[in-house]
Amino acid sequence: MQRRPILSLPTGALFMLPAGIFIVAFILLPFFWIAAVSFTNRTLTGRTAVNPEFVGLDNYLRLFDASRFLNSGEFGASLLITGQFVFFSAIIGQAFLGLALAWFFFNRKGWIQNTVTTIAIIAWIMPDVVVAFAWFAFLNGDGGTLNQILGFFGLPTPDWLLDLPLVSVIIFNIWRGTAFSMLLFSSALGAIPPSYLETANVVGASTWQRLRDIILPMIRSHIVTALILITLWTFNTFTPFLLTGGGPSYQTEVVSIYTYRTAFQFFRFGSGAAVGMVMMIINLGFALVYLSLLRTQRRSA
Amino acid sequence: MTRATRTPPSQAQRAARFVLGRITFYVGSSLFAAFFVLPLLWLTVAPFSTLANLDLRLPDPWSLQNFERVFENGFAIRALVQNSMIQGFGAMLLVTLTATLAAYALSRANIPGTTAITYGLVLFSSVVTGTAAMVPIFLMIVQLGLIDTHLGVILVFTGGLLPAAVFIMRDFVDSIPRSYEESAMVAGASSWRVFRDIALPIVRPGMMVVGVWAFVQVWGGFLIPFILLRDADKMPASVAIYSFYTEAGTPLITLTAAYSLLYTLPVLLLYLFVNWRYGFRFFGGIKS
Numbered sequence: 001m002q003r004r005p006i007l008s009l010p011t012g013a014l015f016m017l018p019a020g021i022f023i024v025a026f027i028l029l030p031f032f033w034i035a036a037v038s039f040t041n042r043t044l045t046g047r048t049a050v051n052p053e054f055v056g057l058d059n060y061l062r063l064f065d066a067s068r069f070l071n072s073g074e075f076g077a078s079l080l081i082t083g084q085f086v087f088f089s090a091i092i093g094q095a096f097l098g099l100a101l102a103w104f105f106f107n108r109k110g111w112i113q114n115t116v117t118t119i120a121i122i123a124w125i126m127p128d129v130v131v132a133f134a135w136f137a138f139l140n141g142d143g144g145t146l147n148q149i150l151g152f153f154g155l156p157t158p159d160w161l162l163d164l165p166l167v168s169v170i171i172f173n174i175w176r177g178t179a180f181s182m183l184l185f186s187s188a189l190g191a192i193p194p195s196y197l198e199t200a201n202v203v204g205a206s207t208w209q210r211l212r213d214i215i216l217p218m219i220r221s222h223i224v225t226a227l228i229l230i231t232l233w234t235f236n237t238f239t240p241f242l243l244t245g246g247g248p249s250y251q252t253e254v255v256s257i258y259t260y261r262t263a264f265q266f267f268r269f270g271s272g273a274a275v276g277m278v279m280m281i282i283n284l285g286f287a288l289v290y291l292s293l294l295r296t297q298r299r300s301a
Numbered sequence: 302m303t304r305a306t307r308t309p310p311s312q313a314q315r316a317a318r319f320v321l322g323r324i325t326f327y328v329g330s331s332l333f334a335a336f337f338v339l340p341l342l343w344l345t346v347a348p349f350s351t352l353a354n355l356d357l358r359l360p361d362p363w364s365l366q367n368f369e370r371v372f373e374n375g376f377a378i379r380a381l382v383q384n385s386m387i388q389g390f391g392a393m394l395l396v397t398l399t400a401t402l403a404a405y406a407l408s409r410a411n412i413p414g415t416t417a418i419t420y421g422l423v424l425f426s427s428v429v430t431g432t433a434a435m436v437p438i439f440l441m442i443v444q445l446g447l448i449d450t451h452l453g454v455i456l457v458f459t460g461g462l463l464p465a466a467v468f469i470m471r472d473f474v475d476s477i478p479r480s481y482e483e484s485a486m487v488a489g490a491s492s493w494r495v496f497r498d499i500a501l502p503i504v505r506p507g508m509m510v511v512g513v514w515a516f517v518q519v520w521g522g523f524l525i526p527f528i529l530l531r532d533a534d535k536m537p538a539s540v541a542i543y544s545f546y547t548e549a550g551t552p553l554i555t556l557t558a559a560y561s562l563l564y565t566l567p568v569l570l571l572y573l574f575v576n577w578r579y580g581f582r583f584f585g586g587i588k589s
Binding site for chain 2: 005006007008009011012014015016018022023026029033034037101104108112115118120121122123125127128129130131133135136137138140144145148149175228232242260263269272273276287
């Protein structure tokens with residue numbers, strides 16, 4: 001397997017240098033900066049902007065201050081909201097619907113399949129502010145498309161963004177991001193040797209049996225990849241802000257919006273960085289859990 | 302899972318199953334299509350309506366007056382045709398070029414642990430980018446004196462998009478056979494010439510996909526320009542769209558809709574182009 005390399009090590013390093021500089025500057029440095037600033041009381045203006053003081057764990061302790069941790073608009077409440085948002089919109093919604101779509105259109109060609117997947121992809125590539133505006137109109141309490149349809153069938157027509165803000169944001173995020181897992185799972189299904197499924201057909205396996213015994217085991221690693229990426233993206237997404245601004249009364253304030261409010265509305269950079277650190281640690285936790293799932297599955301496979 | 306005795310299905314059963322399958326397919330397709338298309342329907346007709354309301358109904362009469370009024374807003378138009386373009390193409394060029402070089406090195410030089418490096422970076426970048434990193438990035442851009450410049454926005458986007466771009470690009474480079482490059486090496490070509498004259502033309506489709514992907518990301522990106530820019534003359538369309546909102550934060554519905562349509566058009570056309578030319582899909586390697 002070992003071949004004479006086409007690039008020598010020094011040339012290879014030279015080729016990687018430009019990308020390396022960007023990655024060090026905009027990914028590694030910010031990480032260490034966040035880590036350092038999160039232990040100070042740095043602000044945008046005033047005395048602590050120039051000479052921030054080391055405050056130890058103060059920023060973290062304030063985040064986890066038990067007396068108001070779960071109060072509306074505080075960090076704990078925001079984490080709970082984010083938990084529901086990620087669980088329902090990413091893990092249940094996007095991953096499940098993406099798999100359902102990929103499976104539904106698997107081995108089917110034609111204009112119907114093309115049209116549906118194209119619309120899903122368009123929903124995924126449209127600019128954030130445009131989809132937010134389209135959904136603002138779609139969900140509008142009186143006269144929005146959704147309530148027009150519900151009203152036509154004689155169903156209740158709530159003012160979605162005021163009465164059911166978190167549900168609205170969750171459905172919005174499912175709509176927005178499903179194309180990614182659909183594409184990923186489609187390419188995974190396409191890689192399954194057709195003979196496996198033909199054999200299953202010959203022995204008379206039901207659809208459910210084929211899904212459970214052949215397809216799911218074979219695309220396990222894709223599922224893990226999709227779950228990691230979708231979870232991380234959903235956890236960090238800022239788009240709900242464009243739809244609800246985090247409101248009404250903090251009901252859709254996911255942690256990315258909480259960070260934004262702390263850091264850029266109040267300009268408390270130290271506290272903002274501490275939130276950022278906690279978010280990163282949670283993100284890393286997610287990634288490690290999924291990766292270890294993958295590893296145990298590989299071992300048992 | 303009851304394992305009932307399986308007798309071969311009769312002709313009638315098979316026909317019934319076929320019809321049932323067809324019906325399931327059409328009903329299912331319609332439901333999926335409805336879920337994705339309904340939220341967008343209003344946005345596709347509202348720009349042509351003279352009535353400023355959120356009801357879904359066909360415009361009567363069809364009119365282009367909203368577009369005329371949008372074109373009178375010089376700030377928003379400049380944002381769209383100048384600022385978004387500068388930032389989008391700038392980041393697209395930087396991302397594509399640096400990612401291709403890096404991906405080529407990761408694929409063709411015997412650098413130890415390359416797979417771990419690429420996976421690690423993608424993981425790390427999705428962890429670090431986002432609102433969490435906005436504080437240090439904002440401070441760093443201030444210190445570099447790049448606050449309120451196109452360059453600052455382009456550099457920050459490039460840094461955030463690079464790991465995923467390298468990841469996608471490496472997949473492409475790995476899939477090309479090495480034999481052409483090896484023959485050129487034997488003929489005495491330098492590494493740079495092998496890269497420029499042989500590898501580069503072959504990976505061009507990959508560069509197209511990565512470039513379009515980067516452009517779409519920057520084109521739609523809101524938070525980075527929103528935080529790093531102050532001067533109205535440099536704002537991209539994602540921020541300028543709010544010039545069609547009133548002071549109270551409610552949109553002037555018809556104008557915002559018309560501008561949204563104009564703003565979406567470039568990414569839509571790019572997607573259709575790439576889909577037609579190269580096929581928009583993931584390549585086999587995107588898995589752990």
